[in-house]
Amino acid sequence: MFPKSSFVLCTAVWAFLLFNMLVQKLSWITLLLFLYQHGAEAKKTVVGKKNPLISTVVQKQKKAVVCEGESAHLNCDLGYIKVIKANYGRTDCKTCASGKPANRISNKHCSTEASLSIMSARCDGTKSCTVPAVNSVFSDPCVGTYKYLDVSYDCIPAKRSVTCESRQGVIKCGKGVIRVHHANYGRRDLVTCPHKLTTTPHCYSPQTSSLRSRCDGKKSCQLSASNSVFSDPCVGVNKYLEVIYRCKK
16 A cells, blocks of 8 residues: 555646646637637628728729829729829919929819810720820810829729621610610720721710610610711711620529
8 A cells, every 4th residue: 555645746747737737728729719719800891881991892982183284094804994083273382393493383273164075075985094184085174283183982892895887786684684884885995896987986976875765774885986976076986885784683
């Protein structure tokens, strides 16, 4: 038999080891609870309504700001361009102000009302678009003021239909009904519907309202790309009807 002192010593050692195991186990539990709590807080922060990070991820809107004399490049890797806001002018004293005298950047109330319609006519429904920020495109809303072009746009998922001049076409939806986003009868590039009279890529005749009244809410819609339907926006240039639309449930 073991001496009494040895039994007491073994009991003390066993108790110490058991206590040490319990402490380690509690430490792991505490650590896991700590990580879980902070992970939950981090998750709550990311998905919270007021978290600026999530708005950056969810928000599709893009922005392009270029100084007068430069060109704005809009691009959509997925979907098609839809211009939301645009202004050619000046609304602050900081943008495109480097090296400019004070009297040329002091006017903060300079805007071109037609900026949005001009940008929409040139860029809506395209995958990429380049527009020079110059007076010859937008006119001069404030002579003597150094201006800039400020554009905000989205990339929208949609379908694109092209009908060459003097041809018939159709847009249709297998599921849902047609919702036209943009339509133009003219020419915005030199590649689409190639022809010996493709002399300019700048022939704009927006027909969005016309096509919406004719096609929206239908399963299919017949198209006719002709001057008799849309008039002739650029005489002597071979044109095409371009329609960007979605199938709305």
